[in-house]
Amino acid sequence: MKVERELSARKFTSYSDKEAFVQGVFSNVAKHYDIMNTILSFHQDAYWRRFAVKQLGLQPGNRLLDVACGTGMLTKEALRQEPTLSVEALDFSPEMLQHGEQRLAKAGLLDRVNLVEGDAMSLPYHKDSFDCAMSAFALRNVPDVMQALKEMKRVVKPGGRVVTLELAKPTAFGFKQLYYLYFEHILPVLGKLSKDNSSYAWLPESLRRYPHQSQVLTMFEEAGYKEATYYELTGGIVAVHVGVVPEEV
Ligand SMILES: C[S@@+](CC[C@H](N)C(=O)[O-])C[C@H]1O[C@@H](n2cnc3c(N)ncnc32)[C@H](O)[C@@H]1O
Numbered sequence: 001m002k003v004e005r006e007l008s009a010r011k012f013t014s015y016s017d018k019e020a021f022v023q024g025v026f027s028n029v030a031k032h033y034d035i036m037n038t039i040l041s042f043h044q045d046a047y048w049r050r051f052a053v054k055q056l057g058l059q060p061g062n063r064l065l066d067v068a069c070g071t072g073m074l075t076k077e078a079l080r081q082e083p084t085l086s087v088e089a090l091d092f093s094p095e096m097l098q099h100g101e102q103r104l105a106k107a108g109l110l111d112r113v114n115l116v117e118g119d120a121m122s123l124p125y126h127k128d129s130f131d132c133a134m135s136a137f138a139l140r141n142v143p144d145v146m147q148a149l150k151e152m153k154r155v156v157k158p159g160g161r162v163v164t165l166e167l168a169k170p171t172a173f174g175f176k177q178l179y180y181l182y183f184e185h186i187l188p189v190l191g192k193l194s195k196d197n198s199s200y201a202w203l204p205e206s207l208r209r210y211p212h213q214s215q216v217l218t219m220f221e222e223a224g225y226k227e228a229t230y231y232e233l234t235g236g237i238v239a240v241h242v243g244v245v246p247e248e249v
Contacts, residue, residue: 004188007205015121018143023093025141026070028199030095033071034103040187040203044234049077051233052136052165052240058082062131066090067120067152068138072100072113074165078134079109088130090118120148125155132156136165140206145216149223149243158247162225163240168213170236179237183207213239 012018029036037045053074058064061084066075069089079085091097097115104110118124120135120142133152142148152162170176183204190200211219213230216239220228225243232239 004201004205007201008208012143015143019092019119019121022141022202025199025202026093027095030071030093030099033096033099034073036190036200037073040190041237044237045073046077048165048233048238048240049074049136050081051231052134052163053078053081055163055231055240055242056132056134056161058085058132060084061086063129064088065123065125065130065133065152065155067123067133067135067148068092068141069100069115070096070137072103072115074134074136075100075113076103076107076109079107079112083112085112087113088116088125089113090116090120090123092117092119120151123151123155127154128157129155130157130160132160132162134163134165137167139164139166139216140210145211146219146223149219149225153223153225153243153245156245158245160245162243162245164216165238165240166216167207167210168232168236168239169207172235175235179235213241216241 058081064078064085064087066087066089069075069091072089075087075089078087089100094117097117101115104113120138121144133156139145139148156162170179187204188201213232217228217230220241220243224246226246228243230239230241
């Protein structure tokens with residue numbers, strides 16, 4: 001429990017402080033990320049990704065941005081749903097990108113994807129570069145959620161959608177208690193088995209620090225999105241938020 005206690009007491013003093021910590025976490029877990037993702041989510045992640053990508057309203061030939069793409073699972077799902085896309089897949093972890101490159105190469109999709117090392121806090125793209133943008137399981141990890149939302153809004157054309165998929169806070173009595181029992185007590189044991197306790201301890205801790213899905217919706221609205229809404233999936237274990245970039249006045 002020492003690692004968990006230290007982590008929960010830890011305060012990040014700057015963007016770069018949190019980014020360096022998170023980069024370390026993902027460089028440690030990159031090798032086992034995909035399999036752990038499937039196990040820890042009881043294979044629900046495939047359904048969550050399918051649902052999130054559907055909310056983008058993809059059109060043939062769209063240019064899509066995947067922010068914090070990790071090992072490319074969401075990019076792959078987007079290309080499954082709309083094979084004519086061109087995708088810019090950005091992440092700041094070289095290790096996660098390397099696994100992403102392998103996955104996309106194996107699926108024969110690399111010609112449709114440009115993998116880029118970059119920071120979600122300061123996207124290396126001009127205004128209105130994309131038809132839409134998406135991001136999965138990243139907002140908990142960035143140092144400033146509002147800045148990430150504003151950056152995606154800046155680089156997506158007016159009328160385009162931004163969709164995020166992230167862990168959320170279940171509220172239904174009974175299910176909520178069961179979920180937190182799993183998340184706070186069983187999951188860290190699984191993390192220990194993977195010999196990477198500190199990285200897996202970040203998962204529950206990052207959710208603890210992350211706002212409730214209704215507050216994330218308010219952030220979408222404050223960042224300037226219109227028609228902002230969200231969907232809770234699997235009893236509120238995750239939430240998918242959707243916002244439309246407004247026309248400029
Ligand atoms: C939980 S993984 C999610 C990966 C992928 N989106 C998925 O659906 O599996 C979080 C990812 O966010 C990346 N990340 C965290 N903060 C970032 C930032 N500020 N800029 C770019 N990538 C970031 C990490 O490197 C990691 O690959």
